[in-house]
Amino acid sequence: MTAKIGTAPGAPGSRIVGLGHYRPDKVVTNDDLAKIMETDDEWIRARVGIAERRFAAADESVASMGAQAGAKALAEAGLQPEEIDTVITATCSLDSPAPHASTQIASLLGIHAPGSFDINAACAGFCYAVAAADQAVRTGASRNVLVVGSEKLTDWTKSDDRATAIIFADGAGAVVVSPSDEPGIGPVQWGSDEDHTRTIRIEGRNGHFIQEGQTVFRWATSAIAPVAIRATRAAGLELSDIDVLVTHQANLRIIDAIAKKIVKEGGRDDLKVGRDIVTTGNTSSASIPIALDRMRAAGEVSSGEVVLSVAFGAGLTYASQVFVCP
Structure with missing residues (x-):
């Protein structure tokens, strides 16, 4: 050729x-x-x-x-x-x-x-x-x-x-x-867990969501923080550089468990954590941008701060990246 x-x-x-x-x-x-x-x-x-x-x-x-x-x-x-x-x-x-x-x-x-x-x-x-x-x-x-x-x-x-x-x-x-001219979005770290493909599912075209809650809880509280840490390092940053953590708003206990691990591994004690789940519920793929925008509106987050986002859901799929808040 x-x-x-x-x-x-x-x-x-x-x-x-x-x-x-x-x-x-x-x-x-x-x-x-x-x-x-x-x-x-x-x-x-x-x-x-x-x-x-x-x-x-x-x-x-x-x-x-x-x-x-x-x-x-x-x-x-x-x-x-x-x-x-x-x-x-x-x-x-x-x-x-x-x-x-x-x-x-x-x-x-x-x-x-x-x-x-x-x-x-x-x-x-x-x-x-x-x-x-x-x-x-x-x-x-x-x-x-x-x-x-x-x-x-x-x-x-x-x-x-x-x-x-x-x-x-x-x-x-x-x-x-x-x-x-200067990157404002870090490399994504993504993947899936083929051993848990059916823990969150819809059966048939007329079905409804089925969720094996305890299985998802155990998996998310153990597997997701390491993904967020990898995303931070892939962006050439330390956990201490992160200003804001916004996870998928699945469950307040999961959010708090992930945040605790991030801080334990080097994140700052004053890390700002999105907890929009309390008044918005779980909105799946919409939850991270909703949570971040509402944090901005409340004056909790400012333009230019470094955000670590991490999400997880049916599949089980997961992904994380760092970005600069607009």
Whole structure:
């Protein structure tokens, strides 16, 4: 072969330049759930740390919520829809597999003819999607990428199942990833555990979420902190360089266990930890951007701080990377 394939000029690095989120208006408390199943506020708080969660309205969808979050991320980035050339959506809760969410979100936002695709890595999806956006920008395949994590998990949850209905919720978060002379997103560390593929699952196309909670808890509290540590080192940083830890908001006890291990291995005592699970619930691939944006809104996190993100979910899949907060 004598012909040589050329490549597009990329950027030295990429950076998150905009962030936004959307939570539905309907608040569902633990007392509300106690009316339809055998549970109570104390039982739920003790096991998962959730006080309330948000449920989407019947006319809200993965795409509509994703567009709401995406519009906020675009506004913060100072970009117009025509400046976005790629849309990537992380979701595991579309009501139909076709058309995919990214093309619907692009249409709602007036983004013309972007490259668009969805990623289903369950609750790890946002980290996977950010990694894909970072790589697309650095290789020259894309310039400005809208990354969305959006879930309507209540469509796939049995409303009186105490193992899942107390946990899952709805919402969306989004970021814009753009070129940067100095890298603002570290290398992703990702993988999966083939021994636990069915611990979180939906049986058949008309089924509901089934979760083996104790198995997931033991796995997450032992396997995930090392992934986050590897991501920190892959970025050329020490754990003491990390300002903010935002994990997938699965369970407050899991979040606290991961944070404790990070601090024990060299993280700072003043490490800021996202605990949005308490008032938002588990929104799967949307949970990290929602949690981070709400921390910013509360004044807990500032632009320029170093964020360590790590997510895990059905598969069991996991992913982690460091990035600079916009």
